Amino acid sequence: MDSLYKMIEYGIYSAAILLILVGLYGALTKKSLIKIVIGLSIVDAGIHLLLVSIGYLKGGTAPIFSPGYEDKADIMVDPIPQALVLTAIVIGFAVTAVALSLVIRLYRHHDTLQIDDIKNLKW
Amino acid sequence: MKNTIVILLLATIGYYLGTIFFGIGFGDAHFANGVKDTYLALTTSELKVANTVTSIVVNFRGFDTLGEVTVLFLAATALGGILYKKRHAVGERTVLFPASSIVKSGAKLIFPAIVLLGAYVFIHGHLSPGGGFQGGTIIATGFLLMLLAYDNFSVNHNVLSFIESFAGIFFVAFGLAGLLISGTFLENFMPVGTMNDLFSGGVIPIIYILVGFKVAAELTGVIYTVLHEKD
Amino acid sequence: MVGTPVLFIAIPLLAAFLIPLLGMIWKELVRIIPGLVLAYMLVLSVSLLSYVLENGPIVEVLSGWAPPIGINLVFSAFSGFLVTLMSFLGLIIWIYSYRFKRNVDFEPSKKYFILLLMMITGSIGIVLTGDIFNLFVFIEIVGISGYALAAFYMGRNSAEASFKYLFMGSLASAFLLLAIMIIYSQLGTLNMADIASKVHLMDPTYKVVAIIFFMAAIGIEAEIFPLNGWAPDVYTEAPGPVGAAFSGIVVKAAVYAAVRMVYTLFDVSGTYDFLLIMGLITLIVAETTALRQDKLKRMLAFSSIGQMGLVLIAFGIGTLEGVFAALFLMLNHAITKSLLFLSGSYLVFNSKDKYIKEVNGLGKFMPITSFLFALGAFAIVGLPPFAGFWSKLSVLTAAADSNLILIIALILIVSVIEIVYYFRVVNRIYFFKKGESVIPQRPTAHALLAMITLGAIILIIGFYPDSITGILHKASADLMDKTKYINDVLSAK
Numbered sequence: 001m002d003s004l005y006k007m008i009e010y011g012i013y014s015a016a017i018l019l020i021l022v023g024l025y026g027a028l029t030k031k032s033l034i035k036i037v038i039g040l041s042i043v044d045a046g047i048h049l050l051l052v053s054i055g056y057l058k059g060g061t062a063p064i065f066s067p068g069y070e071d072k073a074d075i076m077v078d079p080i081p082q083a084l085v086l087t088a089i090v091i092g093f094a095v096t097a098v099a100l101s102l103v104i105r106l107y108r109h110h111d112t113l114q115i116d117d118i119k120n121l122k123w
Numbered sequence: 124m125k126n127t128i129v130i131l132l133l134a135t136i137g138y139y140l141g142t143i144f145f146g147i148g149f150g151d152a153h154f155a156n157g158v159k160d161t162y163l164a165l166t167t168s169e170l171k172v173a174n175t176v177t178s179i180v181v182n183f184r185g186f187d188t189l190g191e192v193t194v195l196f197l198a199a200t201a202l203g204g205i206l207y208k209k210r211h212a213v214g215e216r217t218v219l220f221p222a223s224s225i226v227k228s229g230a231k232l233i234f235p236a237i238v239l240l241g242a243y244v245f246i247h248g249h250l251s252p253g254g255g256f257q258g259g260t261i262i263a264t265g266f267l268l269m270l271l272a273y274d275n276f277s278v279n280h281n282v283l284s285f286i287e288s289f290a291g292i293f294f295v296a297f298g299l300a301g302l303l304i305s306g307t308f309l310e311n312f313m314p315v316g317t318m319n320d321l322f323s324g325g326v327i328p329i330i331y332i333l334v335g336f337k338v339a340a341e342l343t344g345v346i347y348t349v350l351h352e353k354d
Numbered sequence: 355m356v357g358t359p360v361l362f363i364a365i366p367l368l369a370a371f372l373i374p375l376l377g378m379i380w381k382e383l384v385r386i387i388p389g390l391v392l393a394y395m396l397v398l399s400v401s402l403l404s405y406v407l408e409n410g411p412i413v414e415v416l417s418g419w420a421p422p423i424g425i426n427l428v429f430s431a432f433s434g435f436l437v438t439l440m441s442f443l444g445l446i447i448w449i450y451s452y453r454f455k456r457n458v459d460f461e462p463s464k465k466y467f468i469l470l471l472m473m474i475t476g477s478i479g480i481v482l483t484g485d486i487f488n489l490f491v492f493i494e495i496v497g498i499s500g501y502a503l504a505a506f507y508m509g510r511n512s513a514e515a516s517f518k519y520l521f522m523g524s525l526a527s528a529f530l531l532l533a534i535m536i537i538y539s540q541l542g543t544l545n546m547a548d549i550a551s552k553v554h555l556m557d558p559t560y561k562v563v564a565i566i567f568f569m570a571a572i573g574i575e576a577e578i579f580p581l582n583g584w585a586p587d588v589y590t591e592a593p594g595p596v597g598a599a600f601s602g603i604v605v606k607a608a609v610y611a612a613v614r615m616v617y618t619l620f621d622v623s624g625t626y627d628f629l630l631i632m633g634l635i636t637l638i639v640a641e642t643t644a645l646r647q648d649k650l651k652r653m654l655a656f657s658s659i660g661q662m663g664l665v666l667i668a669f670g671i672g673t674l675e676g677v678f679a680a681l682f683l684m685l686n687h688a689i690t691k692s693l694l695f696l697s698g699s700y701l702v703f704n705s706k707d708k709y710i711k712e713v714n715g716l717g718k719f720m721p722i723t724s725f726l727f728a729l730g731a732f733a734i735v736g737l738p739p740f741a742g743f744w745s746k747l748s749v750l751t752a753a754a755d756s757n758l759i760l761i762i763a764l765i766l767i768v769s770v771i772e773i774v775y776y777f778r779v780v781n782r783i784y785f786f787k788k789g790e791s792v793i794p795q796r797p798t799a800h801a802l803l804a805m806i807t808l809g810a811i812i813l814i815i816g817f818y819p820d821s822i823t824g825i826l827h828k829a830s831a832d833l834m835d836k837t838k839y840i841n842d843v844l845s846a847k
Contacts, residue, residue, distance in 0.1 A: 009149030017140045020528075021133045027521070028129045040524045047531050050144065058150035063175035064252065065167055067319055067596045073163040076175070080159055080538070083179040084487055086256055086529060087191050089337075091494045094198035095527070097345050098501050101205045104352055105505065105513040113772050118514055139563050140532070146560075147539050157542015158422055165423070186363075186375055186416045186425045190479070190491035193367055194498055199500030204465035205513070284374050291371035295364055301418070308360040310418035 005058060012053045019046030033103045033113045037096060044092040049086045055081035143144075171315040172249045172324040180254065181327045181334075189294060192337050196291060199341045200206040202348050218274040230272035237265035245335030249324045255331040259338025266343040270350055283344045290337035297326055297333075357398050359414045359429040359482055362437065366391050366475040370468050377464050384464045388471045389448045395441040395478075403434040407828055411839075413484070413846035422545035423842050426484040428843060431832040435681065435825055436481045436610055439688055443602045444474040445736055450696050450804035451595040466506060468595075473499040473599060476606035484843055486534050486619075487544045489611060493530065493575065496604055497523045503596045504588045515587035522574045522584045530571035537563040547843035550618050550836065558622075565620050566743065569612065569628070576608035577659045579636040589655035590708065594699025597651060598692040601658040609662060613669050613680075618836050626672040633666030634764060641768045645775045649708045650698050653775060654691070657734070660768070661687045667761060668749045675752035677830035678823075682745040685734070685822065688814065690742060693730040693808040696724045696801065701783070703795035710779055715788030723797055724783045726809045731776040733812045736769060741815035 019042055026039030055078030061069065063079035103113065110118050162183060163175055172178040180188050222230075245258025269276045301310035316323035371389045376383040406412060413428035415421065429437070447470070458466070476495035480482055483489050483671075501523065505516035534544070540556045553561065574581045589597045614624045637660050644656035665687070698722045701716055702708040703732035717724040733740035746769070753761045797805070815822055832838075 005150055007710075010145070012149060013141075013144045017137055017144065020140065022328060023137070024525075025129060027525075028132075029126055033517070036521065040521070040528075043524070044530050047528055047535070051535050052302055053149065053533070054144070054147055056150045056534065062151070062252065063163065064250075065173040065175070065318065066251070070167065070318070070553055073160070073167075076163060078159045079175040079179055080544075081535075082176045083184060084237050084425050084538075086176070086180060086254075087187055087487070087491065090191050090256060091194050091361070091491070091527070094194045094498055095520065097198050097349075098201050098205070098498055099517070099524070100349065101202045102501070102505060102517045102520060104349070105205055106517065109511075109513060128528065143536055143560060143563055146557075158544075158548075159542060161423055165419075182417050183415075183419055183424055184487070187488055187491050189363075190488070190495060193370070193472065194491070194494050196371065197469065197495065197498045197502070200465050200468055201498055203471070204462055204502050205505050205516075207459075207462050207465075208507075281378075288371045288375045292368060295368045295371065298360075299368075301362060302358070302360065302364075305418060307414070307418045308358075308364060308416050 008061075013050070016042060016046045016050040016053065019049065021044075031114050031116060033106060033118075036115075037099045037103060040099065041092065043097055044088070044096075048088055048092075051081050051085050051088065055079070127166055132312070139236060159250075164286055167318065169315070170324055170327065171310065171318045172250065172327055173319050174254070176252075177249045177254050177331065178324070178327065181249075181330050182309070182311055185298075185330070188334065189298065189309070192291060192294065192334060195341045196287060199287065199348075200342050202345055206348060206352055221274060222272045227272050230268050234265050234269055237268065238262050241265065241335070241339065244322060246328070247321070248331040248335075249328050250321070255334030256338050259336040259340075260336075260342060262339035263342030263346065266339075267346050270346060274334070278343060278347050280344070280347070283340045286336050286340040287344070290333045293333050294330060294337070297330055356400075359402065359412060360416060360429045361398060361479050362395055362441075362482060363427075363475060365394060366471050370472055370475075373464065373468050379459075381460055384460075384467055385452055385540075388467045389452070392441060392445040392474070396438070396445050399438040399441045402429055402682070403431075403438050404823075406431055406434050407825065411832070411842050413843050415846055420847055421484065422458055422543050422548035424788040425488050426545070426727055426843060426846060427482045428484045428839070429482060430839070430842075431825070432681075432829040433481045433610070435829040436606060436684075437478050439685060440474060440478050440481070440603045440606065443599070443688055443692055444471075446692065446804045446807060447595045447599050447602075447696075449803045450809075451593070452800040453798045454593065454595060454801065454805050462506070466503070469499040469502050470596070470599065473503065474603055477603045480607040481610050485544050485548050486537065486546060486549070488838060489648070490527065490530050490534060493608075493611075494527060496575075496607065497527065500588075500600070500604065503599075504592045506593050506596065507591065511713070512585075512591040515584070515591040519584040519588050520583065526571040526574035528571075529567045529574075533564045533567035533571065536567070545762070546614070547840045551840045551844065553619065553621055560667065561622055563619060565615065565622055565625065568615055572608055572612040572615070573632070576605055576612055576666075577636075577662055578612075578632050579639050579659070579663070582636070582640075582659050585659055586638040586652050586655040589658070589695075590649060590651045594651075594695055597693035597699070601655075601695065602692040605658070605662055605690060609665060609669075609684070612666075613833070616669070617833055620840055626670050628670070629666050630670030630761070633663045633668075633670055634761065636660065636663030637667065637768055638663075638764065641771045645771055647775075650702050650710050650713065650779070651695070651708055653710065653779070654694055654698055657772065657775075658687075658691050660772070661691065661734070664749065664765070667765070668752060671752050671756050671758065673752060673756055674830055674834055675748070675755055677833055678826055679745065679748035679752045681826045681829055682748050682823075684824070686741045686745045686812075689808055689811055689815075690734045693726060693805060693812065694734065696805050697727040697730065699803065700797050701727060702797055704793045710782065712789060713779065713793050714782050714786035715784075715790070716792070716794060717784040719788065719794035719797075722802060723805070726805045727783065728745065728780045729809050729812060731780050733816065735772045735776050739816045741812045741818065741819075767773050 023042030060077035063076040164179040241261035244253035248254030298309040304312040311325040313325035479492035640660035649654040733742040
């Protein structure tokens, strides 16, 4: 059982960290605005996964006191990361929406999505 | 050159994140002195809310949620501001492939069910998994489905902004009512009832229903604004 | 007492939700309501500040749960001082932008006022909150309104500048979330005072990684080199008042967050030196870059970044005098740089590319605006008897007390650079011949009122620095006293 947990631990944490790194790589190296936005969203997804998984408890159950679970508080997983992730997801959505609308504006203005063709301002 | 720098940077970040998070341990009870146990105890004894996540989102950390709905409201406002065009009433959408009649009637059939499910999810947010954000998102997917199936489906923007504003105003008003009646902002000033009743938890379900309306209206508004964008 | 600190957040939010509805009734309300709200916030902050200076900090508990369970707001001498400054500047910027551009349609101007109000509210929230996740939420509120305001003008390259800001801002929020996560996974709490009292339990590696992520995130918002690539573009492309709001309000809030982390939250040795070195690099790089700029707002932006570097140096000294000097600098910079942005955007009002050479000879045609710009320029480089002189002097004395001779020398050299590029502009305004194509723009009465108020304050602080130093001394003592902060918050009911 313990080795199973070890495997899940490495699996989940590496998956989440890999997502963060893949997203960062995409956001930093890609030339298309849409791909940059996608990269930023992937970073967000990885972070949310990481945040939820640190609240997990071995053999835990959802932190909901449904009938029959009123006295099971000691085996409930941590509810705080879940609440934080809820907030973070909504904020991530808002940022992505604004980013996409900016992409639309840039496309309207320049007729292209390649950042090499858009650079009017110096970095 | 640039790629090498990026990969080195990512390797460093990955290495440190790896050391940090593999050290935390998955599924261990690693914070004995944290606030988690207090939350789990208080939600049953004081708030009578079965879903601890809801009691955290709406009550213990309700101020965050107020900020969160503000972020959504700002995103909707920002979208309207960024995509604003002079002298343009909302334009016709460009539709490449009109949806087939199967999609159309299927969407019509399933749309009320989606809205009903969303309403169920946010009304029962304090009892079962879900809540205002989840329910609101479900309702917005219903509208998205209709917008995809029918190219002339339209949502009244004024109604959306009415819902948005009223839900936000009532959220803040409930907070201020808590300040006036019980002494602190967003405090639960109504009787909490018994656990696992639909009418329990004081203001928590009411606020979550308001959040549900607000999220549904804002998400629909965002989708609608972007869909009606013509180049 | 006229209210509690939470009203700083609740009332503007209420107003922001109400504005779209009221705008349907009478369009002028969209412009008036934010002003009323900001005026109320100023009154509230002044009265709370005078109460706090006498009776010690107010810790407001939210949702009825004492810290560390619930979220709390801390209105102490330090945060109260910053809140007062921000509400005041917010009101000034509102007065200025009341009729800034007449040809802007109703819809965008409604959005402009909502977003500006929320940006100011978010900054105040950053300063007031006592919870790190709440801090993250407020940073996002500031961020999203900032992205939208930066992209306000359709014709310019504003979307590009805004996208850059958004890119950096998303990375900042990702890093911030990672830092919060690491702290939470180790201590199980999100309350700042609770973290500060428990932080010695944290493994040093975790602590260092958390503070690096945190500083990377805050560094992006506070324009610390090398994370400030977005700032000059945003300042150039955004409307003038928004530039003033960025440099006067948003950056101050971000610096507050960084300082709160270093002074209260973490006890890692070397973070003070880190602030000092980053501040020094920021100062030198930004000021030398400002020297090479040919666009007015870009020059002001780099100067603003440089001044924030100076503030970080003063905070990095780590003594009571250093903190005092830093607060004094923040006050002067907020007021002076706002004046420079506000008057500067009238100097280049009708020009498309905002080049410095287009201000040539405007001294005769726009006498009041030019005079105020010159006043701001003299104050910011630290000429006596203007306000900037006293703050720069206090930085130098604080550095001298700590025997940081190299720092003093570098600050003086950089000041010379500053003098060169500001005087170059002032020289062009008064002693050059006006270009043929340049059309002078008469400022509106509101804008004049706003700019003259700022100019008067610069003169008042310049001639009577004692009028403000009492508050600053109390505020800096408040920041230094970490144990008192922890006790105040954790004993709040």
